[in-house]
Amino acid sequence: MKTRATTAELVAGMRALHQRDRVRLVEDPFALGLCGWHLRLLIKVRPVSWFLLNHVLRKLRPGMLGVLIRVRYAEQALEAAIRDGIAQYVIIGAGMDSFALRRADLMEDLQVFELDLPEMQAMKRKRLKRMGVERPPGLHFVAAELGEVPVMAALAESSFDPARRAFLSLLGVTYYLPTDIIAETARSIAEGVAPGSRFVLDHLLDDASALPEHREARTALRKYVAKRGEPMHSDYSPGEMCELMAGAGFRTLEAITMMDLGDRFTRELGPLPFEIPGIFACGLYER
Ligand SMILES: C[S@@+](CC[C@H](N)C(=O)[O-])C[C@H]1O[C@@H](n2cnc3c(N)ncnc32)[C@H](O)[C@@H]1O
Numbered sequence: 001m002k003t004r005a006t007t008a009e010l011v012a013g014m015r016a017l018h019q020r021d022r023v024r025l026v027e028d029p030f031a032l033g034l035c036g037w038h039l040r041l042l043i044k045v046r047p048v049s050w051f052l053l054n055h056v057l058r059k060l061r062p063g064m065l066g067v068l069i070r071v072r073y074a075e076q077a078l079e080a081a082i083r084d085g086i087a088q089y090v091i092i093g094a095g096m097d098s099f100a101l102r103r104a105d106l107m108e109d110l111q112v113f114e115l116d117l118p119e120m121q122a123m124k125r126k127r128l129k130r131m132g133v134e135r136p137p138g139l140h141f142v143a144a145e146l147g148e149v150p151v152m153a154a155l156a157e158s159s160f161d162p163a164r165r166a167f168l169s170l171l172g173v174t175y176y177l178p179t180d181i182i183a184e185t186a187r188s189i190a191e192g193v194a195p196g197s198r199f200v201l202d203h204l205l206d207d208a209s210a211l212p213e214h215r216e217a218r219t220a221l222r223k224y225v226a227k228r229g230e231p232m233h234s235d236y237s238p239g240e241m242c243e244l245m246a247g248a249g250f251r252t253l254e255a256i257t258m259m260d261l262g263d264r265f266t267r268e269l270g271p272l273p274f275e276i277p278g279i280f281a282c283g284l285y286e287r
Contacts, residue, residue, distance in 0.1 A: 007225055008096045008116075008120060008172075009036055009095075011095060011172055012035050012039075012096035012098070013031070013035050013042075013043060014064050014065070015031035015067065015071070015098075016028070016031035016035060017043060017049060018273075023270055025069065025071070025269070026071050026102075027102060028102050029102065030098040030102055030133070031096075031098060032044075033130070033131040034096040059220040060217065060220055061217070062214045062275060062278060062279060063221035063280075065275070065277045066202065066279070067172065069258045069262060069265065069276070069277065069282075070171050070172065070202040070280070070282055072261075074169045074200045074202075075103070077198065077284050078106075078169070078200075079106070081165075082106060082110065085165070086165045087109055087110055087111065087164065088110070088111050088113070088160060088161065088166040088167070089110055089112045089166070089169070090112075090115060090155065090160065091112065091115065091169050092115045092146070092169065092185070093116055093171070093172065094115065095172070096124060096127070097114070099112065100135075100136050100139040101133060101136070107138050110138055111138050111140065111160070112138055112140065113158055113160050114139065114141050115144050115146075115154055115155070116144075117145055118143040125141075140158050140160075146173075146177065146185055150188035151168075151188045151189050151192070152189065152193075153188070155192075164194055165193070165194045165196045165197045165198075166197045167197070167199075168189055169199075169200045170200070171201065174201055174204070175204045175234060176230055176232060176233060177233060177234065178233045178234060179234050179244070182244065183244055186244070186245055186249075187248040187249065189248075190249030190287050194287075197286070198253070198285065198286050198287075199245075199250060199284070199287070200285075201283055202280055202281065202282045202283075203234070203235065203241050203280065203282075204232060204235040204279060205218075205235060205236070205237065205238075205257065205278075205279050206236055206237050206240070209238065211259060214277065215279075217277075236281075238281045241255065241283050245285045250285035250286065252285055253284040253286050254284045255282075256282055258279075258282065259278050261282060
């Protein structure tokens with residue numbers, strides 16, 4: 001029986017734990033169900049999860065909390081895109097993302113395409129079945145391995161319409177890809193989507209841009225995920241990521257560190273229930 005959680009499950013686990021906080025960046029009643037049995041058990045037994053987060057995984061916390069900031073940032077940008085008439089959302093490396101389930105309010109006029117490895121999607125289908133959750137009609141699974149198949153070629157196998165504008169996200173994924181695959185992925189998207197399409201991503205900050213007091217957490221996170229067989233390959237300053245995206249054909253709408261996003265969300269929601277991670281940044285781009 002598998003007990004080792006993938007990073008996609010750990011992300012869902014963070015969203016599940018966050019549901020206990022009074023101030024929430026994301027409302028996610030599905031996150032716990034999307035975790036494997038081992039992780040679900042650890043989360044459900046409160047003293048155990050408290051001990052894990054505050055002691056065993058303490059050094060990793062800044063890294064883990066980036067999950068909550070990036071999802072709020074991406075979905076606020078998506079909501080703005082929907083208001084501007086965009087009706088297709090491509091989640092690249094969707095993992096155990098629950099957007100299509102928890103945002104039924106947006107699904108009526110939206111087609112969502114989740115792209116991930118076939119084995120990850122098989123696991124997700126099983127979990128949804130166990131949870132008794134029906135796949136919404138507007139949610140489509142597109143199986144593909146980035147680096148082997150360009151994003152647009154994978155989407156061509158689905159009902160995605162390249163003639164219509166789209167919003168695409170790449171969250172929690174760039175760190176695991178080498179620069180050439182990130183560039184190739186961005187180029188494939190820029191060349192294939194309709195002008196006016198938007199693209200959001202997050203990335204690890206390089207050593208010089210990370211908060212000095214979180215550099216240790218950055219090293220701890222890298223070691224932790226490498227041990228789980230998902231080594232991190234790349235980090236950038238916000239400026240370097242803008243250059244990479246410009247080379248692929250994207251105009252930067254915003255490049256922002258999570259420190260600044262933490263301040264923005266604190267102004268919106270009041271004091272956040274956690275320390276703002278100083279090792280990540282987000283970027284929003286337009287074709
Ligand atoms: C840390 S998870 C992030 C999940 C989700 N985006 C979120 O924020 O909740 C990274 C995801 O990227 C997927 N992934 C990593 N490398 C990939 C590749 N080469 N092709 C397709 N998917 C990949 C993994 O399977 C996993 O689901």
